[in-house]
Amino acid sequence: MSKEKRIPTGIAGLDRVIEGGVRDNTTLLVVGSSGTGKSTFAMQYLNYGLEHGENGLYISMEEPPEQIMREAKMLGFNLDKYYEKELFFFHSKGKDFVKLVDEQLPALVEMNKNFSVKTRVVIDPLTPLTWAIHDKQEQREVITKLFYTLKQLGPVLITTEEHAAPGETIGEDVLIPIYMSDGAVHLTYRPIGGAFNRALEIVKMRATRHGEEVYPYIFVRGIGVVVRTTPLVSAEDMRKYDDLFNKAIRTAADLGAGETVLERLAYVKENWSYPFSPKETLQIFFESQGLTDALTRDEIARRKEESRSSDIQLDMRELSADTSVAVASAIRKPSGEGLIEIDNLSDLEEMIQ
Numbered sequence: 001m002s003k004e005k006r007i008p009t010g011i012a013g014l015d016r017v018i019e020g021g022v023r024d025n026t027t028l029l030v031v032g033s034s035g036t037g038k039s040t041f042a043m044q045y046l047n048y049g050l051e052h053g054e055n056g057l058y059i060s061m062e063e064p065p066e067q068i069m070r071e072a073k074m075l076g077f078n079l080d081k082y083y084e085k086e087l088f089f090f091h092s093k094g095k096d097f098v099k100l101v102d103e104q105l106p107a108l109v110e111m112n113k114n115f116s117v118k119t120r121v122v123i124d125p126l127t128p129l130t131w132a133i134h135d136k137q138e139q140r141e142v143i144t145k146l147f148y149t150l151k152q153l154g155p156v157l158i159t160t161e162e163h164a165a166p167g168e169t170i171g172e173d174v175l176i177p178i179y180m181s182d183g184a185v186h187l188t189y190r191p192i193g194g195a196f197n198r199a200l201e202i203v204k205m206r207a208t209r210h211g212e213e214v215y216p217y218i219f220v221r222g223i224g225v226v227v228r229t230t231p232l233v234s235a236e237d238m239r240k241y242d243d244l245f246n247k248a249i250r251t252a253a254d255l256g257a258g259e260t261v262l263e264r265l266a267y268v269k270e271n272w273s274y275p276f277s278p279k280e281t282l283q284i285f286f287e288s289q290g291l292t293d294a295l296t297r298d299e300i301a302r303r304k305e306e307s308r309s310s311d312i313q314l315d316m317r318e319l320s321a322d323t324s325v326a327v328a329s330a331i332r333k334p335s336g337e338g339l340i341e342i343d344n345l346s347d348l349e350e351m352i353q
């Protein structure tokens with residue numbers, strides 16, 4: 001998890017599940033088929049920045065600025081008042097785009113270095129570029145350069161049209177942009193009726209603890225998109241499973257786990273932010289590390305005794321006589337039973353202690 005300053009996207013509900021917003025100088029891709037709300041996303045994002053004292057740069061390959069602002073108005077965003085003061089447009093068709101990427105944008109970045117005002121960048125949509133350049137290698141190079149250049153201005157939001165074939169989750173033509181982006185959200189429309197008609201999923205978000213659910217969203221005139229999220233598990237709630245983790249770590253050590261496995265478990269403990277118990281994950285992980293099958297209770301007891309023989313003397317000073325007798329007899333207690341099941345960590349823990 002990063003402590004880096006986050007920039008709110010202004011997309012209601014989204015920031016809650018991405019640690020408060022995007023990181024500066026990164027790209028966020030919004031993927032979705034026609035009518036899912038990509039342009040609404042873009043306007044909302046830009047508008048938030050403008051309303052908070054930032055500049056905006058809108059790059060379009062299809063529509064002229066007047067049309068974009070007209071559509072914005074219909075969605076409830078009045079961009080007119082910022083036009084050519086804080087909000088600038090680049091309108092560039094198909095192949096001209098290469099010139100834009102090679103010359104105009106780098107020049108703009110250079111110029112912008114003298115400004116302290118942050119610029120939020122939007123490309124809506126990127127699609128004509130991917131259509132104009134058929135060669136995948138060239139496409140990749142242009143997109144790489146475009147993203148690299150724009151990121152120097154500020155946080156960038158790019159939309160791209162998807163044309164998924166039946167059964168495909170994400171169409172092939174959006175794989176390159178997704179791959180090149182720091183973050184990606186997927187908007188889907190399912191004509192199934194009811195609340196889940198439209199849903200958002202976070203495909204990826206570099207260096208961010210992000211929500212992993214399918215979030216329904218709605219359109220609200222005057223706001224734009226409202227993503228119906230619940231906030232992620234709070235910092236206090238993240239500590240809820242510490243005891244269980246501590247037991248698991250001790251148990252793993254007792255089962256002979258190596259240093260790296262123990263470190264990994266400690267890392268998982270620190271980063272567990274899911275709203276469910278880690279028990280099942282730990283069981284599966286223990287098994288994958290061979291920490292269940294190989295060891296019988298006797299073997300554990302034997303190892304324990306070996307490693308304790310020196311420890312016990314040290315511990316004696318702290319333990320009462322009764323406790324140490326109990327510990328010693330627990331260790332010596334022979335057991336005919338077979339495999340240990342991590343199923344009940346606390347049982348195992350008690351037995352070992």
Ligand SMILES: Nc1ncnc2c1ncn2[C@@H]1O[C@H](COP(=O)(O)OP(=O)(O)O)[C@@H](O)[C@H]1O
Pocket residue numbers: 032033034035036037038039040041075219220221222
């Ligand atoms: N305020 C709104 N109320 C109801 N529906 C809306 C609203 N805003 C947008 N929509 C619906 O979403 C559709 C697509 O929005 P848009 O952002 O243009 O999608 P995309 O850019 O993905 O094609 C609109 O055509 C409209 O049907």
Ligand SMILES: [Mg+2]
Pocket residue numbers: 038039040125
């Ligand atoms: Mg659109």
